[in-house]
């Protein structure tokens with residue numbers, strides 16, 4: 001990054017990602033594979049850089065949400081297996097096959113469409129089956145009264161030609177939330193998952209080499225559910241309540257700079273909507289970061305950021321490209337000095353709580369105009 005352009009940037013620590021990868025890996029049972037979730041530009045950390053690191057560190061699989069994300073990795077020389085978690089229109093079957101990309105299949109009708117498309121090409125598509133065990137999103141429905149039809153549809157899917165059914169997976173709804181209800185729900189999802197697999201394998205004689213369901217929450221709280229592969233996302237990046245339990249390190253530090261500092265008399269209103277009024281003579285700094293950089297406007301007047309010498313309360317509505325902070329009690333903070341919006345010093349959870357959201361959303365919200373700076 002050009003120093004002259006120092007405005008707002010995201011420092012990404014590749015050593016911390018490697019540390020987190022190795023710390024998670026050390027918890028896995030013998031033979032359990034590691035899939036790193038790198039969708040949404042690796043939760044804002046840079047999918048290509050993170051994937052290169054995971055490939056060199058010995059991870060087994062990557063997961064993305066869509067074909068474009070998978071192709072970006074292939075175009076940048078990533079050769080390890082990639083699973084697409086979302087839907088890909090069957091007309092792209094040839095692109096999937098030619099790029100060695102594994103496609104999720106979430107319903108019998110889609111299995112038939114991919115099978116036909118692959119058959120017409122005389123090729124085979126590698127796939128993982130997705131079961132809906134209680135997330136009510138993508139996947140073969142198999143809960144409650146749907147158990148029989150679910151198993152039947154799966155048995156019909158696994159015998160279709162030109163599909164290689166390498167794996168089968170499901171996704172948990174509340175594995176990262178505390179409480180008896182959440183634990184019971186997660187255990188019921190897991191039991192249904194393994195019951196369906198047992199029924200399909202017994203009835204069709206097929207065998208799924210890779211059964212996986214452990215996302216971040218399950219890797220931390222339900223190690224008995226790791227099966228043949230784990231599938232963490234947030235955990236790898238060291239964020240979330242559960243990351244602390246494993247001594248993982250946050251990998252992104254969002255930093256901005258102070259553009260200018262001015263003194264206002266008591267009773268001065270600040271920013272759009274005049275939603276803050278100074279109560280004292282105030283030394284107010286203007287930060288070069290706003291909601292277009294990924295700072296949620298809902299945080300306005302509710303958070304503080306880490307400046308030189310301490311925390312600076314944010315004042316007034318957060319604008320598109322700027323926001324104001326009270327530096328009266330932080331005389332060391334000066335024009336050009338750095339302010340950590342979130343990172344090791346300023347916990348991202350304070351911001352996500354203020355914005356009524358979760359750390360995931362803040363990481364993904366760090367926008368394109370924020371350069372990523374990689375620490376090796």
Ligand SMILES: *Cc1c(COP(=O)(O)O)cnc(C)c1O
Pocket residue numbers: 037039085171215216217231232233234235
């Ligand atoms: C996003 C996603 C994950 C990773 O979730 P984390 O909570 O970040 O670990 C795993 N599996 C699927 C299907 C996902 O969509």
